[in-house]
Amino acid sequence: EVQLVESGGGLVQPGGSLRLACAASGFSFSTSEMTWVRQAPGKGLEWISYISSKSKTIYYADSVKGRFTISRDNARNSLFLQMNTLRAEDTAVYYCARGGNNNWSEFDYWGQGTLVTVSS
Amino acid sequence: QSVLPQPPSASGTPGQRVTISCSGSSSNIENNNVNWYQQLPGRTPKLLIYNNNQRPSGVPDRFSGSKSGTSASLAISGLQSEDEADYYCAAWDDSLNGVLFGGGTKLTVL
Numbered sequence: 001e002v003q004l005v006e007s008g009g010g011l012v013q014p015g016g017s018l019r020l021a022c023a024a025s026g027f028s029f030s031t032s033e034m035t036w037v038r039q040a041p042g043k044g045l046e047w048i049s050y051i052s053s054k055s056k057t058i059y060y061a062d063s064v065k066g067r068f069t070i071s072r073d074n075a076r077n078s079l080f081l082q083m084n085t086l087r088a089e090d091t092a093v094y095y096c097a098r099g100g101n102n103n104w105s106e107f108d109y110w111g112q113g114t115l116v117t118v119s120s
Numbered sequence: 121q122s123v124l125p126q127p128p129s130a131s132g133t134p135g136q137r138v139t140i141s142c143s144g145s146s147s148n149i150e151n152n153n154v155n156w157y158q159q160l161p162g163r164t165p166k167l168l169i170y171n172n173n174q175r176p177s178g179v180p181d182r183f184s185g186s187k188s189g190t191s192a193s194l195a196i197s198g199l200q201s202e203d204e205a206d207y208y209c210a211a212w213d214d215s216l217n218g219v220l221f222g223g224g225t226k227l228t229v230l
Contacts, residue, residue: 035219037165037221044222044223045157045165045221046221047219047220047221059218060218061218062216095164100167100170102170102174103153103171103212104152104219105152105153105154105155105211105212105220107155107167108170108176110165110166111164113164
């Protein structure tokens with residue numbers, strides 16, 4: 001069974017940092033593309049970052065470019081999101097999702113999400 | 121363009137057919153495949169349609185997708201109460217080098 005379990009969310013002050021993790025199991029993580037998507041409270045979905053299976057290709061949304069860093073450890077079946085210089089507008093549930101086999105915006109499995117709250 | 125425009129709401133009665141539209145441009149919908157996601161209240165998003173009109177295993181054939189030019193649509197026939205959810209389109213954008221989601225459509229079953 002495919003499982004994605006996010007962790008690392010919490011309350012952080014503006015300007016602070018957090019590191020999210022996503023533990024993957026039940027599939028070949030090392031050959032899968034991965035993505036982070038977030039959802040602000042009561043709002044829609046926002047794609048924020050993509051990483052290829054061997055970390056050779058990485059993309060970011062403009063809203064997080066220069067502040068967030070996506071990475072992965074295929075030996076540990078884990079995906080990470082280092083978030084720096086956090087702002088109130090970064091408050092959201094953060095989901096990790098597995099890229100499907102067919103196109104760049106296909107995400108066939110999602111984690112349950114971890115809530116990040118940026119507030120003083 | 122930071123989101124693909126979708127109607128914020130849609131509604132129908134049980135058994136009806138409803139459609140949800142998603143608008144884009146040549147840099148996203150026209151030249152890339154569209155996917156649709158269903159998010160039930162309080163739940164994680166679920167892939168509903170991929171590659172414009174393909175259903176993953178387990179998705180009922182009441183759900184169908186289509187694309188024409190810079191627009192895409194999701195149709196739900198034989199509407200059921202459990203279809204009440206938020207629906208999002210998504211497509212890669214060649215100009216942004218990223219994924220654009222639709223703003224989401226809240227479907228109410230009356």
